[in-house]
Amino acid sequence: MDKHSGTFAFGEGKISGYTSIFLAILSVLGVLCFQYPEWLTTPEFREVYTGASMKALLTGCIIASFFFAVLSFMLSRKKKWATIAIVIATLAIVLGGFTVQGRSVHKTNWHLGLDWLLLDLLLMAVIFVPIEWAFPKRTDQTKFHAEWRTDLVYFVVSHLFIQFFGVITQKPATLFFGGMGLSGLHSRVQGLPFALELLTAFVVTDLFQYWAHRIFHSQTYLWRFHSVHHSTKHMDWLAGSRTHFIDIFVTRSFTFIPLYVLGFSEIVVNVYIVFMAIHAVLIHANTRINFGFVKYIIATPPLAPLRRPALLW
Secondary structure (H helix, E strand, O other): OOOOOOOOOOOOOHHHHHHHHHHHHHHHHHHHHHHOHHHHOOHHHHOOOOHHHHHHHHHHHHHHHHHHHHHHHHHOOOOHHHHHHHHHHHHHHHOOOOOOOOOOOOOOOOOOOHHHHHHHHHHHHHHHHHHHHHOOOOOOOOOOOOOHHHHHHHHHHHHHOHHHHHHHHHHHHHHHHOOOOOHHHHHHHHOOOHHHHHHHHHHHHHHHHHHHHHHHHHOHHHHHHHOOOOOOOOOOOOHHHOOOHHHHHHHHHHHHHHHHHHOOOHHHHHHHHHHHHHHHHHOOOOOOOOOHHHHHOEOOHHHHHHOOOOEOO
């Protein structure tokens, strides 16, 4: 670690050590998803991926964990990170990491979104950690700054309780608009060309999100909740996860209203969700990448401290 900046340097074994531990922990939790899918995986998300693909990913994570552990062991004089990773990765194997098989899942009344948490955390880390290392805006900010644990807790909670957040944020739209007979409107909207339907979804949801965001800034009572999101002092890819429960409920409920009323197709909604999940992380990332003209269309990291609406139309 650089003594002056507090950031990690290549060749000292700490980057590979932390990477191996990260992958090993994901592997252990991934095994649990295979063993207890009724309780630890989301039914909607299970329809997107296959058991075979997740087994291949799990195997890859275990092997990669051992690889980075060996690399850390070779590069670093301190062997504790490599040792910890090897122990955890071995535990994943003992629990059945190389032998688990996907199976049919019985529906349960409740579940935790551990699969959604692991896959999103892995994807975001793979995308944004290298970007922040290669193109940091704040070069003196270490990855393990004073607030990273707090932000990680918010990230974990919001993903694990995806069922709870999904139910309560959809309830206002279904309660107020469920009896309006919208099937004809839904058919017309879903009959639009895909690009036009997707563009419409982005425009209308961003308009609703903008006004929800504006209300939180203009109303003193609501600002008490939204200020949690603005309380972080270290902007990075995890910072956007720090959001109060009331903020999540109100903002997502507002955003879901046009999705429900207009009845966009499933593929459009899924593309919208994936894009917004990545974009929400991007605008808080610690990167100096110049996005050029794109910054006039969507919010980019240099605009993140201003908390602009997700899309600027």
